[in-house]
Amino acid sequence: MTDILASRSYRGLATESAVDAVHNELDSLWGELPLVQDMDQMTFTTAVIESTSNIVKHAEPAGEDPLEISVDLEVRPSQLRARLSAYHAKPPYGSMEPRTPDQDAESGRGLALIQALVTTVTFERQDATNTWVLSRTSQD
């Protein structure tokens, strides 16, 4: 079993305020573990915030219950891991494959950016919960 050096969790409504709240959790994590390399902090933070924003922007409620988001962050000796879930959500629509938009496009770069920043991205759906797991293996 892999040791977890530090962790943070957030759960709340999937609204814009979740984006800054999750970012604050990430900053708090790096504050506790300053030895995590700057490059790892920077890339992982960017991937987690992109993914959080994707849920807030695109997730749709499956029924009357409001959409909720949870983000669980873990630092392990050689891996950073984030588990992001959208609760009471419809299945994601459209392609989850990254695109390469035109240079003057103002959106559509998020998925490609996430894939460039982390080592693995997995998706699973159970009941009305969509879950993405991001992991980044440390460059040590």
Add this chain to the structure above:
Amino acid sequence: MKFSYETKESYAEVKADGRLNMVSAPELREFVSELISDGSTRIVVNLEQAVFMDSSGLGALIGCLKAARQAGGDLRIAAVQPQVKMVLQLTSMDKVLTPYATAEEAFSND
């Protein structure tokens, strides 16, 4: 995120302070749009204090660039921090939004 601006001799300098994400991106669009409406079409966005930018923030910068060019001017960025530089490079948008070292340099050759 906080935005402020200062009118210089040949351009307007917008200072962005904080995280340029999906929450603040629409605010940047509105801020720059008002500047352009007021006649400032040569704009430098100084990102020295912008500690973070995601694809929403990048999209807002591209939208502001297009708006400035449509008004006959241009928009340039300066003093980018490592995370912002990384996002520009990974998306290949550093070719469109080329970062200048300082706001003063951005329009110094034209």
